[in-house]
Amino acid sequence: MTPPVSIVIVSRDRPAALARCLTGVAQLDYAPFEVIVVTCPAGAKVVTSRPDAPQIKLISYDAANISAARNLGIGAASGEIVAFVDDDAVPEPLWLRHLVAPFSEPRVACAGGYVIGRNGISFQWQARTVDVTGTAHDLDLPGDAPVVPTPPEGQVIKTEGTNMAVRRSVLAEMGGFDPAFRFYLDETDLNLRLAALGHLTALVPLAQVHHGFAESPRRARDRSPRDLSQIGASQMVFLRKHCPQKARKPAWRAFVRAQRQRLLRFMHRGPLDPADVMRLMRGLRRGAKEGATRAFGDTPPLPPADQPFLPFPGRPDAPRIHLSGRPWQARRLRTEAAKAVENGAIVSLFLFSPTARRHRVRFAPDGVWLQSGGLFGQSLREGRAIRPWLFSSRLSSEIVRVQKPRG
Numbered sequence: 001m002t003p004p005v006s007i008v009i010v011s012r013d014r015p016a017a018l019a020r021c022l023t024g025v026a027q028l029d030y031a032p033f034e035v036i037v038v039t040c041p042a043g044a045k046v047v048t049s050r051p052d053a054p055q056i057k058l059i060s061y062d063a064a065n066i067s068a069a070r071n072l073g074i075g076a077a078s079g080e081i082v083a084f085v086d087d088d089a090v091p092e093p094l095w096l097r098h099l100v101a102p103f104s105e106p107r108v109a110c111a112g113g114y115v116i117g118r119n120g121i122s123f124q125w126q127a128r129t130v131d132v133t134g135t136a137h138d139l140d141l142p143g144d145a146p147v148v149p150t151p152p153e154g155q156v157i158k159t160e161g162t163n164m165a166v167r168r169s170v171l172a173e174m175g176g177f178d179p180a181f182r183f184y185l186d187e188t189d190l191n192l193r194l195a196a197l198g199h200l201t202a203l204v205p206l207a208q209v210h211h212g213f214a215e216s217p218r219r220a221r222d223r224s225p226r227d228l229s230q231i232g233a234s235q236m237v238f239l240r241k242h243c244p245q246k247a248r249k250p251a252w253r254a255f256v257r258a259q260r261q262r263l264l265r266f267m268h269r270g271p272l273d274p275a276d277v278m279r280l281m282r283g284l285r286r287g288a289k290e291g292a293t294r295a296f297g298d299t300p301p302l303p304p305a306d307q308p309f310l311p312f313p314g315r316p317d318a319p320r321i322h323l324s325g326r327p328w329q330a331r332r333l334r335t336e337a338a339k340a341v342e343n344g345a346i347v348s349l350f351l352f353s354p355t356a357r358r359h360r361v362r363f364a365p366d367g368v369w370l371q372s373g374g375l376f377g378q379s380l381r382e383g384r385a386i387r388p389w390l391f392s393s394r395l396s397s398e399i400v401r402v403q404k405p406r407g
Contacts, residue, residue: 003080003103004309005033005096006168008073010066011043011087014216019046023367024090026052027346029407030097031316033083034309036076038069043087055312064217064230066161067177067186074176074302077168078309084187086162089115089211090363092405093315093346099165102146102202109170109199110191111146112159113207120361120371122381124211127203129155130188132242133251134235144205144404156195161187163209168305170199175299180241183218184234192242208405210363224271228259228280232287237296252288259284315346320407324350324395327372334368341367348402350395356386359398369406371398 007025011018018039025035035055037047040062047058057076061069074082081100085091095113102108117124127139129151136158141147151157164187174197178189194201218227225231235255239248263280266272272280321340325333330351337349347368352375359373373379375394376386379401389397 002030002032002097003100004078005030005081005083005100005165006036006073006077006079006309007033007083007085007096007312008036008038008070008077009085009087010061010069010073011037011039012062012064012069013040013042014087015042015046017088017212018043019050020363020365021085021087021090022046022050022056023365024363025085026312026314027093027318027367028091028096028314029093029316029318029346030095030100030314032079032309032311033096033314034077034079035312036073038073039087052313055310057307057310065179065182067181068179070186071176071179071302074168074171076305076307078305078307080168081165082168082171083165084161084163085209086211089162089209091163091209093318094405094407095163095207095209098146098204098405099163099207102148102204103165103167105148105200105202107200108148108202110157110159110164110166110194110201111204111207112157112165112201113163113204113209115160115163116208116210118212119358119381120210120363121359121379125160126205128158130158130191131155132192132244133247133254134185134188134238134242135251135254139203141203141205146202146204146206148200148202156191157201157203158191159187159201159203162211163207166190166194170194172302172304174301176302178241178296178299180237180294180296180298181234183230185238186234189238189241206404210361220271222271224266225263225280228284229287229290231259232284233291233294234287236288236291237294240292241296256281256284315344319345321345321347322350322395322399323347324352324391327351327353334364334366334370337368337370338366346407348399348406350398352391352394361402369402371402 036057038059115125127141351372355374356376357374359379
């Protein structure tokens with residue numbers, strides 16, 4: 001018997017990304033779950049225009065505070081587990097099945113999955129821990145089975161806000177997310193608070209979401225930052241809240257150095273110029289000054305859900321269809337794939353050119369999982385760059401590669 005899950009999606013000023021996210025969520029092979037969208041007017045239009053709008057809990061919110069928005073979503077959540085995914089992310093169809101599995105252990109209060117980056121194949125984030133300065137550390141986890149790791153001393157297990165789930169009862173008792181973290185370190189603060197209360201966190205490698213780093217007021221399409229003030233403010237609040245006082249100044253200086261190095265890398269690549277770096281660093285320090293006086297810890301217990309559970313149809317046990325061909329067959333195959341999606345299938349389309357181009361995977365707006373690249377090129381970014389393949393054997397290999405997260 002699978003526990004009921006509430007999925008909370010926060011969206012602001014990214015209606016196209018939200019539409020794509022919801023199309024992906026509609027393909028989740030899980031039951032029962034409900035969908036809660038906390039969004040601005042533009043996002044609300046996306047939700048209300050969908051044929052499944054009556055099955056979505058819609059909450060209007062148009063302030064730049066992801067923690068407060070998530071708390072509104074938790075307030076409407078009637079599931080036993082509350083899962084979170086960002087509007088610029090798309091979950092693999094088996095995401096919830098994998099992510100929720102560790103909750104069969106009563107001591108597990110939180111679970112986090114892995115996040116795939118823009119090429120649709122390589123991982124953006126995997127297993128990590130975090131310390132009281134907010135610094136993340138890679139954690140080596142063998143295999144792909146769920147695990148409840150024991151972190152090194154002084155560190156706790158870190159989850160990513162775009163791919164995590166928490167028991168609602170635990171979230172309610174803790175008061176949800178701290179609204180002092182309007183953006184950045186919001187889930188990390190929750191991770192430290194969970195650990196301080198003795199709760200266990202599981203990491204689930206096969207619970208995978210694709211994350212696109214969509215454009216926002218804080219970040220351009222090429223991922224270069226537009227503003228660091230809220231990052232500076234959240235970092236300062238985090239240090240005040242979690243870091244011993246004598247370690248705060250060194251931690252802040254190290255953080256500033258790391259941010260400067262990040263900006264210089266963007267400058268060397270081209271998106272930023274020296275004036276941009278100076279402006280952004282001023283914003284970082286301006287945010288830190290504001291964060292030095294910002295109140296934090298306003299997290300009173302949350303009341304029971306104010307709405308009944310609203311089951312979302314999803315696609316439990318949906319048929320899987322794999323289509324394949326050459327790029328010059330793409331138009332016909334795309335039409336066939338889209339039709340199969342409309343008929344309730346989860347469809348993966350593989351287009352292999354007679355080249356050694358690296359592969360990319362994207363979830364198309366029509367709901368098709370599209371993988372393209374050279375027959376002889378890499379999908380996983382390790383090993384040989386070029387490898388001889390027969391079309392049939394390459395297709396079989398790629399189907400096997402995606403089967404565990406996608407089905």
